[in-house]
Structures are given as structure tokens and as C-alpha cells.
Amino acid sequence: MAGASYLKDLWYVAGWSSDLAPGERVGRTFLDQQVVLWRSADGVVSALEDRCIHRAMPLSAGVVDGAVIRCPYHGLEFGGNGRCTRIPAQDRVPDTARIRAYPLVERQGLLWIWMGDAHRADPALVPDYPIHEDPVYAWRSAHFPVNGNWQLLVDNLMDLSHLPYIHANTIGGNPELHFSTRTRSEKLPNGVRVVRHMPDSVPPPTYVDAAGFTGRIDRWQEIEFEPLLIRIHTGACDAGTGAFEGRRDHGFSMRGFHGITPETETTTHYFWSMATNILDNGVPDEVFEQTARTFREDQEVLELQQLRISADPGHAMIDIASDVGGRHTRQLIARLQNEEMSGALESR
């Protein structure tokens, strides 16, 4: 787990569109590389190496001025393509005066960055997340720093059997219901899909509060992983009204987006949004607040795990029955890591 190499050739979430108003910038580390994200006056977001070519000053300490970002130390200016456009008190700017620019795509409220070989950065590969643009849904987003390796967060999200333990006081619910529910995991061409269906079950209190269920429900948890994000659809309809045959419009839906971007080997950016379909009584604030509380509980767990792993990185771990989805995920990740290392990405 520790020492795992990063997957490089994919679109990672770098942030939320709402993180950057025009003229704003922010410094972040992705895959051990320091990056400045900034939005020009006319709205274009760029991602550059966060280090001036001159004296290593972080550009994220500088200012955005129109279409350039200016180093705060001696005033060198750079465009979104990394090209230095001005060196004060010097007439000529040499061609070699440029810093690394990372491909960046802004779409559906998300900023996507490509940390690997820029030649492979095909915008058509940016993951699609139409929920953020669907008027049926209301959503909010967050950015949580996690003091743990990115694979620990993947594990966490792919195996929801931890709910009755870690989240006993939030979304946990009845442990016996969790254990008696079969978990099916299916390998996809570039992903893993885990499904748990709980037909004709008693609704948890939060579901009753949010959606006003009065009787038993057909409930689902559907988790889809693709590198390196996870979509989780949980929800319920009144029992026997067709939820498992695809008729869910009349029910209660929570759509979780989980962007997982390694910061360093032991820290991770966790960009998540939670969307719920807008019900008669409006958007349930409580759903969002409880989600945030729940993910804070996960943060604490991952940090504790990482402490133990860092203390003894070679120590073996064992899998248990409920790890089926996580195991499929790790197999896929291992395959992709091998492909990246052997340069066989073309065949992917």
C-alpha cells in the first residue's frame, strides 16, 4: 500500500470551478508536484508549475493580472501556456523562459488536470458527470484534506461495510441489515461496479427525515469506480414500486461524487459533492451536513491507518469477505500501473 506509484496518465480533479473567481489563484500539490491554478480576468483557468524560472519563487504567492500571472519577487510574468511574457528591466525574453503547463479542462463545475505526459491528455477522456448540470438535483461540494494514501480512500469508499462501525452515529443504521445484504462486485472495462440491494427494508431515520417515507422501502447502494473517482448512488423508493427495475424518479436519491487526487504518498485531496433530487419540501440541508460529518469520520480513520502503515510499511494486510469490491479495484489499479510502467498505454 505504501510506496505505491501514482497513476499519472489520467484526468484528476484539481478543484472546483467555484474555487477560483476571475483574477484568483491557488497553490496545490498533486502527485508531489507543486501547481498553481489561476483564472484569468476573462475566465480561463490554467495550471502551471508553481515555481518561477528565475529564483524558485512560488507563483501562487503572486497576482493574476489580466491574462498573465506575475511572480511577486521580481515581476516576471507568465501566460497560461507557461511562456514567460515579460522580464522587467530586460528587453528580450528568451524562448527557453517557460515553465511547465499542465493540461486543464473545466467542465460541469469541476477542474480536471493531467499530471502525466501532456501528449496523451485527450479532453474526450474527461469523466462525465451530468448530475452537476441536471436541474432535478441540488448539490454542494467540498474539498477535504486527507492525511492518508489515496488507496486507503478508495478502499474506504468501495466497501461500505464500515458504515455500522465508523458511522454508527450518523448514517450507520442497523448492522445486521448490512451483514445480511449481499454485495455483488462486477469488473467493467475501465472500472468496477459494486451493488447492494436491500428490498423491503425499514428506512433509516435520515431517509424518513429527508423523504418522508411512511412504510417499508426498496433501498440501493450502487458504487462505480473508474480511475480515480467514485460515483455512489444511494437511495430508496416505497417498497414494490419498481426501484430495482429502473423506476426511481418518485423516490429519494443521493448522488455522491468522489474525486480522489493524490497529493503526496501519504496525503490525498478528497473532492466530493453530494447531490439530492429536489423534493416537495425543498433541498434537505440536513443531508449535506450529515454527509460532511460522515466524511470527517472517514478522514480520522484514514489518518489513523496511515500512522500504522507509515510505522511499518512492509506489514501484511489480509482481505475479508466484504473486500470484494475493493479487491477488484486494486486489481484494476495494479494493471493500469503495470501498463503505465511498460508504456503499453496505447492498448488501453
Next chain:
Amino acid sequence: MAGASYLKDLWYVAGWSSDLAPGERVGRTFLDQQVVLWRSADGVVSALEDRCIHRAMPLSAGVVDGAVIRCPYHGLEFGGNGRCTRIPAQDRVPDTARIRAYPLVERQGLLWIWMGDAHRADPALVPDYPIHEDPVYAWRSAHFPVNGNWQLLVDNLMDLSHLPYIHANTIGGNPELHFSTRTRSEKLPNGVRVVRHMPDSVPPPTYVDAAGFTGRIDRWQEIEFEPLLIRIHTGACDAGTGAFEGRRDHGFSMRGFHGITPETETTTHYFWSMATNILDNGVPDEVFEQTARTFREDQEVLELQQLRISADPGHAMIDIASDVGGRHTRQLIARLQNEEMSGALESR
């Protein structure tokens, strides 16, 4: 001094009985190993590796439930012998599902742990400390974290010539009296004994306060080291009333217990108790409070020493005359380290 290997095959103090009520647990590091100590509902204290076999979660973040401790992440349960007794959502628990259990003995208010080879963990070797059960004495205990290597704490306790300097404002007393007192150090089969006798001397203010001496006293400091604890008996009787011939019941006695357990190479658990014989005017609270203040002064010294040693670990040190007890102690420790390394422990 730095880089010294730990002595492993001995009973170390892991804590005080009073640290753990039934159903409580605490995580501690001993000799670089993370351990969870916990007391079952029916009172038995166990010591396990503080890391779940599944995903490295610290069990000390979990809960004790009857006779097991439960991992807070996915609910795996373990008995006091380290055997996993339950894996939720899995019928069979394989035999190999176990974590390391450390031999632990609870006795005389102390928890003793064996960090070395469990086959050598003979409960008969647990050091005896009947003072904790002697109705003549009242005692209190403490657990001080020390930011210094364990040998620095041994040195500190074996050479009380630092009293007039470090403890000038507490138990220091008259420097000249200290220097004029001969220190005798004697090697024991598995220890060192240092004795300083101060016949017919002026009582220090604290002795007068605590025991009401009105004239001169016969005073003693007797220090006994065995790996890895130190017993210190200090006290006084009215001069000429037989203290040095063994008649001390009528005097004032302070019995210090000093359990020294390495946490890491540069940090140490200091478990100490101070007992005093119960006098007519009751238990002198002041004795205990002053002892705590004094040991805090020592903590600061050891931390400063460690800073210098860590900055230049190979730097030589010199011994001075008053190091005779400490030198004997280090010779004994070096011999035991050699024996452990050569596997010659049988002959000890």
C-alpha cells in the same frame, strides 16, 4: 548513547493498574512497537499489537466489548490472546487471523509487559515491589513522558549529585553536604546498589516540614538498579538512633519506584511512584507534590541532553567521579545487551 539497542527480554512497566478500568483501552508505544492495553469487562488486562490484521487500523481507537476488543473500522473482534473471534459478514474466521499478543502480568498495582521472546516470559521474573501493598506506606503514582533516551533517565537516577543544581529550588539542599558525602557503588548479580550515608547532618527543610525533626539527623540515600527499574530509598532518623544499623521504623522514609520503559530511541515512559510511611500527622501531600515538581525538572534536563546528542550522536562524553553508580549500571546493561545479541540468555 544514541543508537543503543533495547534490552528486550525483561518485564517492563507498561502502566499502572489504575490506568484501566474494566472496558477501557489505551494505545502506547514500547520499544518502537505499538501496543494496545485493554481491560475486559471481567477485569483481565491484555496487551495486543495495536493494528488490525485487516487494514492496519489501530485497535486502541476501537471499543472493548465484554471479553473482546473490536476494531472501529469494519468490526473485527479479538480476544486477549490475539485470536480474531469475529469477522462481520464472513462465516469462517481463519486460524491465521491473529495479531501478536504480549505477555502481561498485573501485580502490586503495576502492569508488566514482556516485549521480547514470549517463550522466555516467566512470570516468576516479574520484579517484586511489596511497598505498594504495605499498609505502613501511602503512595501515589504518575506516568511522565520523557523526550530522551532511556539511558539518560537511568544515568539521572543513579547519580544524585545533580540534586544541588537541577533541584536547587526543590529537594536540592546544601551543595557542600552533597560533595562531602562519599558515594559507594556495589555491583549485584543482576543490578547495582549505590549508597550514600550522611550521619549527624542538618535536616533539609522538607524533612523538617514532613517529619518534624528538631535536631540533627542520620540521613540515607540508597539506590538499587535492576533492569530496567530503580528503587530509591531516602530518609532519616534522629541522629544516633540506629538508622545505619537497620532501625528505621521510627524515622521518615521515602520509597521511590522508577519504572523506565523505552518508547522509542529518543523517548521514554517514566512510571514512578512515591511512597512515604504514614506519620502521626497523616500523609504529607507536600512530599508527593514536591516529588512531581522535582521530576519535571529532570524531564527538562533529559530533553535538552537529547537535543544535543541527536545533533551529534558520535560526540564523546566523559565520566566524572560521581558517575561511579551510573558507570556500573552501564557496564551491566552492556553485558546484558551482549548476552541478548549472542543468544546466551540461558546463562543469565
Next chain:
Amino acid sequence: MAGASYLKDLWYVAGWSSDLAPGERVGRTFLDQQVVLWRSADGVVSALEDRCIHRAMPLSAGVVDGAVIRCPYHGLEFGGNGRCTRIPAQDRVPDTARIRAYPLVERQGLLWIWMGDAHRADPALVPDYPIHEDPVYAWRSAHFPVNGNWQLLVDNLMDLSHLPYIHANTIGGNPELHFSTRTRSEKLPNGVRVVRHMPDSVPPPTYVDAAGFTGRIDRWQEIEFEPLLIRIHTGACDAGTGAFEGRRDHGFSMRGFHGITPETETTTHYFWSMATNILDNGVPDEVFEQTARTFREDQEVLELQQLRISADPGHAMIDIASDVGGRHTRQLIARLQNEEMSGALESR
């Protein structure tokens, strides 16, 4: 830049005379070596290795008593030459009981220390700074810790083209004036001199406030580097009154002293003073306060640079036109480093 070896055979600023009253001591690290500076009861300042020969205790935690400094642990005492003068409870003090003493000279309000070979420590080589004793000037001093390598601070001071950026809100002034001003850099036998003259220019607000200029001014910035300090003379006279021909008594002068002493590879002691000629309206407090604010801005820059350099020490940097003075300085430093390494210091 990182990993640069220190220049050792020179007089470094160790502190200000005012840092130590008689009987006071302070621990500081220079060139990775821990030093205690202390002033005896009769006023002599000494510099010793800050580690007792006995058990590595920092002497800076001890006390000065007359002409000696006493270890706080077991009371060993040392004179200013590093010789141990007393070991409590031991009759003889061996000749070998000594710690390293560093040559130290106190002069013109400054404490100068020699960290290299003591045999080369010629007091005649102590840099002269008569401004501190010139009644024409009022001055104040400061000691700023800088979280950056010492060469970053040298670069910062040798190239004032950063003024309009970093110090836009303090002494920055008009960027265009800065860029249109020619910077001349001249190599000296053991130094570098950078001169910028701004004849017939508009006075910056602070100059107007401090000196009451009513019209245009002849302004100068003159920077002199010698290892490892920088003297900066900035100021102005009414235009056309002879400033560039050496007649400056009637003008406004700011004399900056910048002592740069490496603490570690990534931290630096910055000892600076600012002197201004005393004008009719007294000493301008505002000058000193603004200088302090300005240098705090530089501190922040150097810390940010160091973060990036430490993250990727091998990363190349490029020079720009305004680096001419800094480049000459680095060439001189590189030459001196080579000479120290090849033992060719005699020819310097």
C-alpha cells in the same frame, strides 16, 4: 543553491553587544554548530561549544557566575577559553576537560565570531563599521530569523529590482523609475559594489516625510558586499547640489548594515541595523519602523523560495539582467569556497 558549503574562515556576526548584559548567556546555532555566547560579570563576551563535556547538557541552560559559566546538570564550570575549572566532588580537573572556544571580538556594537580554523582568526580582519560610533547618525538594530539559505538573503540584498514588487506597499515606489535606472556592478578585490543613481527624480513619499524634500532630488543606492555582510547606502539630496560628486552632508542618508550568518543550510541569522543622519526634526522613527516592515516582507519571500528549493534542490534557475550584482557576488563566493577547500587561503 541548496547544499552549498559554508564559508568558514571569516568573521561572522554572532549578535549585538546589547544582546548580553553582564551575567547573561544565550544559545545560538551558527554553521550547524551549537554555540553559547555569554558575558562575564566583568563584561567579557565568550563563545563556547554549547555542550558540556560530561553529559552533553547545553551550557546555555546554565548560569554565568563571575568569570565562568556553570552547567546546570552537575555543576561543571568553564572559563571563556573553554577550560573546565571545576568538577564538583572531584579534586583534580584533567587537562583534557575542555570544550571548543570560538574566537570572538566585540567592536562597534557588534559581536563577531570565527567559526573556522582558530589559527586564522586575525582580529585585524574584523569588518569595520564606524557608522555605529558616528555621532552624526542615530541607529537601531534587529535580529531576524530567516527560514532560507544564506545565499538567498545575499541575492535579495544585491538586487533591489524586487523593490516595486515585494515592497510595493512600503519602500517600493515607482516601478518604471526602477527599470529605467541603470545598475552598475563592479568587482572589488574582496567584494562587489553595485551602484544605481537616479538624478533629478521625484522623491518617494517616505523621503518627503523623513527629510522634507519640496522639489526633485538626486537619489542613490550604493550596495557593498564583502563576505558575509552587506552595507547599503541609500539617500538623496536636492537635485543638482552635488550628491554624485560626493557632497551629501546636506541630504538624507540611510545606512543599512546587513550581517548574514548561516544558522543551518536552510536557515539564516539576519542581523541588521539601520542608521540615518540626524535631521533638524530629530530621528525619524518611521524610517526604522518601515525598514523593519520591509525586511519582514523579505523574510516571507525567502521562506517561500526555500520551500520550493528544498522540494527540488536540483532544479535549475536562470539569471535575468538585473542579477548582475548578485552574479558577481556568487562568483566571488564560489571562488572563496574553492580556496577554502583547496587550502589556498594564504593567497587571499
